[in-house]
Amino acid sequence: MVKNIKLIAVVFLVIVSFFILLKGLNKTNNYSPNLNSSNIDFNFKAKFLYSNEQTTLYELINDKDFSLINIWASWCLPCRDEHPYLLNLNSLGKLNIIGINYKDSEVNAKKFIKELGNPYSKIIVDPSGVNSIELGAYGVPETILINNKSKTILKKYIGPLDDKKLTELKMIIKNEN
Amino acid sequence: MKIKILVLTIFYLIGSFNLSYAANSEKVDQISKNLRCLICQGQSVYDSQSDFALSMKILIQNKIDEGKNDEQIYDFLKSKYGDWIVYDPEINKNTVLLWVLPLILFVFGGILIFRKVSIK
Numbered sequence A: 001m002v003k004n005i006k007l008i009a010v011v012f013l014v015i016v017s018f019f020i021l022l023k024g025l026n027k028t029n030n031y032s033p034n035l036n037s038s039n040i041d042f043n044f045k046a047k048f049l050y051s052n053e054q055t056t057l058y059e060l061i062n063d064k065d066f067s068l069i070n071i072w073a074s075w076c077l078p079c080r081d082e083h084p085y086l087l088n089l090n091s092l093g094k095l096n097i098i099g100i101n102y103k104d105s106e107v108n109a110k111k112f113i114k115e116l117g118n119p120y121s122k123i124i125v126d127p128s129g130v131n132s133i134e135l136g137a138y139g140v141p142e143t144i145l146i147n148n149k150s151k152t153i154l155k156k157y158i159g160p161l162d163d164k165k166l167t168e169l170k171m172i173i174k175n176e177n
Numbered sequence B: 001m002k003i004k005i006l007v008l009t010i011f012y013l014i015g016s017f018n019l020s021y022a023a024n025s026e027k028v029d030q031i032s033k034n035l036r037c038l039i040c041q042g043q044s045v046y047d048s049q050s051d052f053a054l055s056m057k058i059l060i061q062n063k064i065d066e067g068k069n070d071e072q073i074y075d076f077l078k079s080k081y082g083d084w085i086v087y088d089p090e091i092n093k094n095t096v097l098l099w100v101l102p103l104i105l106f107v108f109g110g111i112l113i114f115r116k117v118s119i120k
Helices: A002-026 A077-090 A104-116 A131-132 A165-177 B002-021 B026-033 B051-065 B070-081 B096-119
Strands: A045-048 A054-056 A068-070 A095-102 A120-125 A144-147 A153-160
Touching: A045 B026, A054 A131, A068 A077, A068 A165, A077 A095, A077 A165, A095 A131, A104 A120, A120 A131, A131 B051, A144 A165, A153 A165, B026 B070
Parallel strands: A068 A095, A095 A120
Antiparallel strands: A045 A054, A045 A120, A068 A144, A144 A153
């Protein structure tokens, strides 16, 4: 009898661990951030790319109903791919698109905008990357949709925008109105 | 003679570059060792040379200069990136099993050994 219990216990343990590991296989190993956290510090200071004036994020997101903060750099290839999507979003007219130029040289950044067009209403620079960390960002490209009135994050995308994300963004803006 | 001076200057430059490179204060090292570099798997912010980690170290230095203590810096980063960023998870609803389970196993094992010994 005791032997039986031991056997059952072992088999049970093996089965349980099997299913735990099986479940773990399907889970992606990458950490996905808490996208619901609406914790943004709107008071951080940054300089504009095209002038030497200082501004705060608070001042930047005052126009229109929604703001789209896009972190980009001229050295970032996926940023090139997502640029047409930003131009597309800008043509909607409902969004105030703010660019954060991440760890970039001024000359290259301006060249990038000249070459591909400017979807941003304002561009600020983040040469040390500290502002992006304060926003809770991981790297480039990254896009954050903000409701200007409630000052909350509606959506956050890590990585370049694509067709799917573009439709989703448009849906969110439509539904929120 | 000229070569000697040249060599010495080069060594001096390399040395001063290294010094400025290692200028991270001990405090930054200490804090960044306990932070997970979120975009590089299995590395701490201290170990990593990724853009993310480098910026993070600057941010920590800034916060220290502002007079924030360790606790405030960890809390700030946790509010931005979640509990996952610290290697040392605090006890809460989600992590209670993590903390308590080893203790339970330890006690349980102890009981098993104790019983085996006393039976003999």
